Amino acid sequence: MLTLYILSTFALIIKPGPDIMCTIATALSDGRVAAARFMCGLMAGSWIWFCLLAAGVAPFFSSHPRIVFTIQLAGVFYMAYLAFLSFRECFAGKSGAIDVKRIDNVDNAVKSSSSYIIRGIAMSMSNPLLILFLMAFLPSFIGETDHVAFKTLFLGAIFIIVIPCVHIPAILASEWIKKHFETAGRGGRRIKFVSGIVLLLAALLVFAKALSTVR
Numbered sequence: 001m002l003t004l005y006i007l008s009t010f011a012l013i014i015k016p017g018p019d020i021m022c023t024i025a026t027a028l029s030d031g032r033v034a035a036a037r038f039m040c041g042l043m044a045g046s047w048i049w050f051c052l053l054a055a056g057v058a059p060f061f062s063s064h065p066r067i068v069f070t071i072q073l074a075g076v077f078y079m080a081y082l083a084f085l086s087f088r089e090c091f092a093g094k095s096g097a098i099d100v101k102r103i104d105n106v107d108n109a110v111k112s113s114s115s116y117i118i119r120g121i122a123m124s125m126s127n128p129l130l131i132l133f134l135m136a137f138l139p140s141f142i143g144e145t146d147h148v149a150f151k152t153l154f155l156g157a158i159f160i161i162v163i164p165c166v167h168i169p170a171i172l173a174s175e176w177i178k179k180h181f182e183t184a185g186r187g188g189r190r191i192k193f194v195s196g197i198v199l200l201l202a203a204l205l206v207f208a209k210a211l212s213t214v215r
Helices: 001-015 018-030 032-054 058-062 067-092 100-108 111-127 128-144 148-183 187-214
Strands: none
Touching: 001 018, 001 128, 001 148, 018 032, 018 067, 018 111, 018 128, 018 148, 018 187, 032 111, 032 128, 032 148, 058 067, 058 128, 067 111, 067 128, 067 187, 128 148, 128 187
């Protein structure tokens, strides 16, 4: 059963979902260090979910799907905002009226170290694939036991360990692609554009999944 859980966790994380898409977008736009911080945020957000489940809040969320939908919708708007920032930086250099350095200063809070962790937490907490896994599939791996909280946290720890096993290769591959673009003389503008597209697709994916779960 434990082996099946680990394989299921790998399948969930490696599946092209909003979390891995946002990790790739962050690596392309802001580098591997920022993406690693975002990944740490994903791990923290996932751990928060497992702690909530260990505390016994699963029945509450199951009986109030609109609350979960609201959380997911907040994540959609946040990712759309990040996509907007990437597009704005991409197209800023095409007009002499806008100073890219000034934009970087204005968005300094968004670019701070802690903000990437916050992004990851927000993404993880609003990820419909993770929520579905936790609410629908995780109970089958816990089974009937007197130590539900302990087993939930134990399975959560395994889940957290699997995340970097999948995301670190994605970060390194994205970093290689970014350097290839820069070496080819295409500059950072196209990288920002690709990052914005990926973030926008992730936002649309979360929104579509959220709509399907609330119906």
